Amino acid sequence: MRHFHFIGICGTAMGSVAAAMKRAGFEVTGSDANVYPPMSTFLESEGIELFEGYRRENIPASADTIIVGNAVSRGNEEAEEVLDRKLLYQSLPEVLKEHFLRGKRNLVIAGTHGKTTTSSLVAWLLKAAGRNPSHMIGGVPKNFERGAEFTDSEFVVLEGDEYDTAFFDKRSKFLHYLPEVAVINNIEFDHADIYADLDAVLLTFSRLLRIVPGNGVAFLNGDCANSLTLVEAAPCPIQLVGMGENCQVRISEITGADGGTSFQLNGESFFLPMTGEFNVRNAAMAVCVARQAGLSEEEIREGLASFAGIKRRQEVRGEVRGVTVIDDFAHHPTAVEQVIDGLRQGYPGRRLLVILEPRSNTMRQEAHKGNLAGALAKADLAVVPPVLEVGQIAQEALLDVPQLIADINAAGGDARSISNVEDIVAWTVAEAREGDLVAVLSNGGFGGIHPKLLEALASS
Structure with a gap:
């Protein structure tokens, strides 16, 4: 096996393994739906040919092994081509085991x-x-x-x-x-x-x-x-x-x-x-x-x-007008509670505003609503927008945000649902005062809310 083609190469792990294999002397190509910096420039600097978009013709005739990323599913053109041609395909963990971990x-x-x-x-x-x-x-x-x-x-x-x-x-x-x-x-x-x-x-x-x-x-x-x-x-x-x-x-x-x-x-x-x-x-x-x-x-x-921490784990994104904006990846009700408790310990006496995007598969599930309400009730103020990315979750299993807000308030919290990022930013700017912490909790980009918050605070 000398030529590896990665389907979904621009993921952090996929790209890093692809680069390591290129350095080890293998021929490496790859494709992804989202080919953009910094991963695209990193891979190009490693001499890896990239294809933007998934197409059957992207798979080189010389490819011995196809590495299929975790985000790739049936229906992907290249995955279907691999199956049709009966090519050797492996997952990223399999490649790690055989080439890096033994x-x-x-x-x-x-x-x-x-x-x-x-x-x-x-x-x-x-x-x-x-x-x-x-x-x-x-x-x-x-x-x-x-x-x-x-x-x-x-x-x-x-x-x-x-x-x-x-x-x-x-x-x-x-x-x-x-x-x-x-x-x-x-x-x-x-x-x-x-x-x-x-x-x-x-x-x-x-x-x-x-x-x-x-x-x-x-x-x-x-x-x-x-x-x-x-x-x-x-x-x-x-x-x-x-x-x-x-x-x-x-x-x-x-x-x-x-x-x-x-x-x-x-x-x-x-x-x-x-x-x-x-x-x-x-x-x-x-x-x-x-x-x-x-x-x-x-x-x-x-x-x-000398440990410097991790991006998106209680990461301070900026402070404007005495208001500190914090980013955290929290993807589960227990993680939300832990972040709130940690911020209380690290910033004693400061008012805490929590903005939570229910984006992970776990957070969008109605089954976790009770624990989530208890966690958010620990904040001084909480905002939860409606669930926008429903995915494959059945309607009856989907988080009932209005009921979640009612449960938070019944537990002694102060919560509301605001529909979009622009309105959330406007409400936060109007509500925040000097000394406040604003913690944004999401496992996604949340519409670029962090810089929008800081810019709005600076111009208010």
């Missing part, structure tokens, strides 16, 4: 929440300690130029997504990653578009533990009841991490400090330049993985203290 020390970070932060922390701890790891992370860590990069290090840090692999492989991506170390931060019902219920989610995480070798280890959240259900049947070594007495690695002495949080793990002191108990839990997992990789306590302390 023989490596793969550190796989999984769980419903905290994957991006924890995997970014692990990658940075190794990088800061001179181990130069490969990494593939769903977000963009501020300590790195890109969310994915491949080196000649023995270590590979992977954000282990439980989402399915490809249209022809409905197993979770992380089942391809050959983990020496697996982290399960927590488990909740999520991705209702592919999992029927919590039991189905637990099953896929149990399968992850089945492929951790005897000379590896899995770190589980010892305070998460769902995670604990996996322990008894797990064939690999398990260590529980948390605050409970059942945990082998105990988190304690969590204290807000200047610009972050101090905490202890089994008596060892650490400082994290982030706020919120959930981030301390993420950091505790990262410390455990770093220890397993052989880092010293001092190397870990220095790495934690």
